[in-house]
Amino acid sequence: MPRRTLDFSDWLTDRVHHIESVLEQALPASTVVPGSLHDAMRYAVLGGGKRVRAALVYAAGEASLSAGTAASAQEIALDHAAAAVELIHAYSLVHDDLPCMDDDALRRGRPTVHVKYGEATAMLAGDALQPLAFELIGLMPIAPALVVQATQLLARSAGSLGMVGGQAIDCESVGKVLAAEQLQQMHSMKTGAMLEASVLLGGIVAGAGSSARQGLETYAAAIGLAFQVVDDILDVTADTATLGKTAGKDAAGNKPTYVSSMGLEGSRELLQSLHAQARNALLPLGPSAARLAEIADFIVGRDR
Amino acid sequence: MPRRTLDFSDWLTDRVHHIESVLEQALPASTVVPGSLHDAMRYAVLGGGKRVRAALVYAAGEASLSAGTAASAQEIALDHAAAAVELIHAYSLVHDDLPCMDDDALRRGRPTVHVKYGEATAMLAGDALQPLAFELIGLMPIAPALVVQATQLLARSAGSLGMVGGQAIDCESVGKVLAAEQLQQMHSMKTGAMLEASVLLGGIVAGAGSSARQGLETYAAAIGLAFQVVDDILDVTADTATLGKTAGKDAAGNKPTYVSSMGLEGSRELLQSLHAQARNALLPLGPSAARLAEIADFIVGRDR
Secondary structure (H helix, E strand, C coil), rough: HHHHHCHHHHHHHHHHHHHHHHHHHHHCCCCCCCCHHHHHHHHHHHHCCCCCCHHHHHHHHHHHEEEEEEEEHHHHHHHHHHHHHHHHHHHHHHHHHHCCCCCCCCEECCCCCHHCHHHHHHHHHHHHHHHHHHHHCCCCCCCCHHHHHHHHHHEEEEEEEEHHHHHHHHCCCCCCCCCCCHHHHHHHHHHHHHHHHHHHHHHHHCCCCCHHHHHHHHHHHHHHHHHHHHHHHHHHHHHHHHHHHCCCCCHCCCCCCHHHHHHHHHHHHHHHHHHHHHHHHHHHHHHHHHHHHHHHHHHHCCCC | CHHHCCHHHHHHHHHHHHHHHHHHHHCCCCCCCCCCHHHHHHHCCCCCCHHHHHHHHHHHHHCCCCCCCCHHHHHHHHHHHHHHHHHHHHHHHHHHHHCCCCCEECCCCCCCHHHCCCCHHHHHHHHHHHHHHHHHHHHCCCCCCHHHHHHHHHHHCCCCCCCHHHHHHHHHHHCCCCHHHHCCCCCHHHHHHHHHHHHHHHHCCCCCCCCHHHHHHHHHHHHHHHHHHHHHHHHCEEEEEEECCCCCCCCCCCCCCCCHHHHHHHHHHHHHHHHHHHHHHHHHHHHHHHHHHHHHHHHCCCCC
């Protein structure tokens, strides 16, 4: 059955299985020297996860392609881009879980990488996942000028003005009360930057024009923030078993969150407003953006 | 005075000053949020160092350009490539010095990054230096197809089959005796991969043909190993003040080295043979490869 006609939940399941097999092939086998490093990299990446970033790459690719079906080179390029954002995400989780950062022993219901492989190997696994992401972008079989754009975008989004910068602000702000604006800046860097990159990478690969890219950017900024607002709400409303990670961790660590800044009700109102912004931004893209709209619904409605 | 006519020591001084100013401009200012992260990144990168990798990029660029002087776009691209390899090198040192790795408090005669900024910031600074390297490669103003080649090369050289992989083998082998072949594989990944990448990036930017690239590869592999042999010799023959880092550290940590594997005299003989290999590989490139030959002499003759 063509993917376009699947309902959302089946489409997402299909994409999750697909990216898992792409990642499985992109990662060096555990038999390749150094085996323990590759083993740790595979454990970090192939341990499940929601694969929201990969889904965004595919959905944005679908929304931007002019023809109904992606050409084979573009399909492969979307696989590379989707794998790249998942690798960056996975490395950031490995490093965040380390004792010198969040010191978390549980992730997706399993021991974290440093608990299983030791701190040195966990740090090196993260360090090696990052260039693998850039290698996959570099190997996308599309016009070199588009590959270069994708490289620049991924680099900027993953760096000190994007994801890692947001993480640093988060670390610095433990025990402080952040104003709503500062909180928003922190999250738009820490989580939003890579979600946005996922959407825009899909657009770049599919050759989206400048007006389509603008719609994608607005959509991406809104769902990037929405994602974090949901995370903060779940931290106080869900339990550890459902979440697959330690619930109440941010509240207990006195970390600033949307809930601590604007209360549970205020956070839920903000979430509804971001949801509407995201869906409205997609209107100019027409029916091909249906998956992106469904992902926005999914992010807002998720319970873990 | 044109750079071509400078003697080697003046040329190297000129290149060291130049790359320092390129890096200074490439790194976000300490006033940019998050300030402490950018401060730590600048401290890690701008703290001196031999800048051998940058020098290799420039020298290989000079050796491969057909005209006597680089065109301005190529000059800028060489700056980006040289900065990129220095950023990767700097990040690797920051992470290597962390308590979960080598736990070193002194680097280039100054406190290491985690001693000055804390472990979390040191780890994040390293994490952010890596994508900055790829961003600079992505911003090289040369043909996109060459930028893509450079991205692939840097990614592979910095990853689990290159630098980080070598580091992982090194960690695993503490307390073990490695056979000469295993030792060589470890070093050709840990140190050699990025030295080779430096040489080849210069060649890519300058548009080196396939026969020139082959000479550069042979040269790079030889000086990559020579560099490590010298490091191992200096670890047992130099003192901490001259070295700017803790001397005798590898021997004390029971780490396998060339000296522990083949003795001091055997290591010196190997060094002479690698030196000859490197110089011979440059012969087909003619007089424009003079700087590369001088760098080989410099690496073999250095005392810190």
